[in-house]
Amino acid sequence: MxxxxxxxxxxxxxxxxxxxxxxxxxxxxxxxxxxxxxxxxxxxxxxxxxxxxxxVRPQRLPTTLALGPDQLSSTLEAVVDHCLGQRYDLAERTAVADIPVVTARDVAVAAESRGQAIALFVTDQGFFACTLDQIVRPIIGVRIQAGGGLTGGGWNGGRDWLPGPVQVLMSGAAVPETGPAEMSLVGRVSSRVARLVAEDGTHTVEARLANGMFGLLAGTDEVAYAGQLVAYDAGGAEISREPMFPQATDDRCWTGPDGAILYPDPSYPGPAGRCLPAEPWGH
The missing domain is CATH 1.20.5 (Single alpha-helices involved in coiled-coils or other helix-helix interfaces)
Incomplete structure (x- = not known):
């Protein structure tokens, strides 16, 4: 030049x-x-x-609930991928013999709302679940997964049986700096459950049911954190009422058809005669 x-x-x-x-x-x-x-x-x-x-500023985090891999949105696909990565990292760090190896086709329930997401994977061997947070960066709109928790385990002979009409496999609550907290619960229901709701005496939020699985998303502006999960049968009769987030250890036990204790664990020390009968999973 x-x-x-x-x-x-x-x-x-x-x-x-x-x-x-x-x-x-x-x-x-x-x-x-x-x-x-x-x-x-x-x-x-x-x-x-x-x-x-x-x-970008008007962009809002989505609220989506999918029951099965074929219902995943693009953002829930990212959630599932992240959870699979978490499962892999967990296996790299520690022995997880009780937690099954899962794939995206094993998704039973996936949900996201107000920046919190949860995914539940179910196989014949057991389950794995993951919660995480979602953040949208201004300007470039990149979604980031950060925080959250993991859980999972084998069925220990209880794959086809539940500890009562409703079994919560994972629950989570996200508390933002401003606004209501967001609660998410996923799990299984027995063949008797036709309707499942969260209620606090004033407000009611419906859970979605499919193939013996349930997913529920609710903000504390919709139902109180101290609310209860209430299950109804096909005739509308109440068959179960439990806290959404139990505060005390449950000392009950449930047995299978042969009298063997299935829940909370086969090694439960209580006498089988005092246990309740487990309910068949409605998948």
């Missing part, structure tokens, strides 16, 4: 015309034109960023 441009010799031009030509050429060769171009580009980029911000 030419940094300095000297005008041609005036030769035989009249002095006044030669002076004007020299001034014009020197003025055109100065870098102020390039600075103006750069400013114009910067202004264009600023406008583009402003448009991007305007387009």
């Amino acid at each position: 030419i940094a300095n441009l000297e005008p041609p010799a005036e030769r035989d031009l009249p002095p006044a015309r030669a002076a004007r030509m020299r001034a014009t050429l020197l003025s055109a060769a100065k870098p102020k034109t390039r600075r103006w171009v750069r400013l114009a580009v910067a202004a264009s980029l600023t406008a583009a960023v402003a448009v991007a911000i305007a387009g």
